[in-house]
Amino acid sequence: QKEVEQNSGPLSVPEGAIASLNCTYSDRGSQSFFWYRQYSGKSPELIMFIYSNGDKEDGRFTAQLNKASQYVSLLIRDSQPSDSATYLCAVTEDTGRRALTFGSGTRLQVQP
């Protein structure tokens, strides 16, 4: 059973702080890693993807991947109230299947 684990939260941070969201996965064959943001009642929006060990930065977002520890994280710098949402971690396995396996999501609250 392939599993993707996230702390459900809520994770509460003050405006302007760094929010750190974490995700672990069970399948060592996982190849691709994604972070989606989902506002209440809306569909998931892809905000970051990472395929190689290390860090990947895009604006205020940094994704970090450590395949040896089976760990992927998302850092949000200068958090804004508009970042308040559920953040879903998703992985694909190392086969032709390429279907996303989602974690249960972490709810982030940015306090003004």
Add this chain to the structure above:
Amino acid sequence: DTEVTQTPKHLVMGMTNKKSLKCEQHMGHRAMYWYKQKAKKPPELMFVYSYEKLSINESVPSRFSPECPNSSLLNLHLHALQPEDSALYLCASSQGTGAPYEQYFGPGTRLTVT
């Protein structure tokens, strides 16, 4: 442009009705997906189409019938649904089922079965 469109936005149907959900993308993507999402749960994969052929069916009940008329369109035909089928139905697409793997979601159809 990473736009996937879905119609209708909302749908209310009785258990004896037949209805269809529609999804469209014009990004040249060759893989399209249907997901179902219940409240406070992550999306669950239902079907995958790769190059217009059904490649994955996650043991979905036959009251859900997918169709891919061409590489830009994906339909989900609904018949004799149950109240527990009420959910947000999400369509997604990606360039293929090989690299790159990013999937982009449409806005979803909120389905209520009465």
